[in-house]
Amino acid sequence: MTDAPPPPSGTSGDGAGGPRRAAVLGSPVAHSLSPAMHRAAYAAMALDGWTYDARDVTETELPAVLAACGPEWAGLSLTMPLKRAVLPLLGELDEVARATGVVNTVTWRGEGAAREALGANTDVEGIAGALSPLLAAAPEHGVVLGGGATGVSAVAALASLGCRRVVALVRSPERAAALREVGARSGVAVALEPFAEAAARTAAADVVVSTAPAGAADALAAEVAAASGGGHRGVLLDVVYDPWPTALAAAWRGPVVDGFEMLVRQAVGQVRLMTGAAPSPDLLREAGRAERRRRAAATPAR
Incomplete structure (x- = not known):
């Protein structure tokens, strides 16, 4: 399954497209480690000015949020409950998203009136x-x-x-x-x-x-x-x-593996779709672990 939408126009691993925005959407979403991992990828790729945030968005709010994403937006990561709710809002799906009916990544193609949202599934x-x-x-x-x-x-x-x-x-x-x-x-x-x-x-x-x-x-x-x-x-x-x-x-x-490793691997695919370059899984893994340590240290002992 390799028929993925191309990277959004104006993006590259050298930051030639200028500052861009990205975010993870879901409800709840405050727990997400995606911001730490995507930001680490941007820093390693010297994508100066790129930002990635977490936004609490419900199914009802999703259409308006997606419609408000202008040309400065490189991509969105979607978590529950949005992975199916987004389908009617997209212009095209990659092969995996078509096969599963599940989308966890949105990027855009084209400009002006011809700009359309593309859906991909990197969870697989x-x-x-x-x-x-x-x-x-x-x-x-x-x-x-x-x-x-x-x-x-x-x-x-x-x-x-x-x-x-x-x-x-x-x-x-x-x-x-x-x-x-x-x-x-x-x-x-x-x-x-x-x-x-x-x-x-x-x-x-x-x-x-x-x-x-x-x-x-x-x-x-x-x-x-x-x-x-x-x-x-x-x-x-x-x-x-x-x-x-x-x-x-x-x-x-x-043998057991936890969802953190899945999160790392799907994030590699998301960064690739949003920027045009794939980061090292090791880089994202360490960024996620560092964020977990930071949160643990900030949590008051009971």
């Missing part, structure tokens, strides 16, 4: 990139916990890693048709099962991606640990990174 890149170093071979059987936008991206990511069978554990199967749809487009057979089946299904999986919000999978942790016997053969990616470890990650008896 982020999930696959976080998992790849821990996989000795292409996984055959995957499990996804959760049926939301990130769950859909997880199915597409598992397909890109070679997975051909996925069990999606969801609370409302009737509302998770998008998981089957992206599976069909990606050549993956997706079976929908109740969330309560997680313990049995994860024990036999080659790779598990939990997209459940913080705390949502805690009640399953003890069952998942008990069902593993001597240990889990598969790799677990839990997209939550704060607090860490989650109860599920702590109970997992096998």
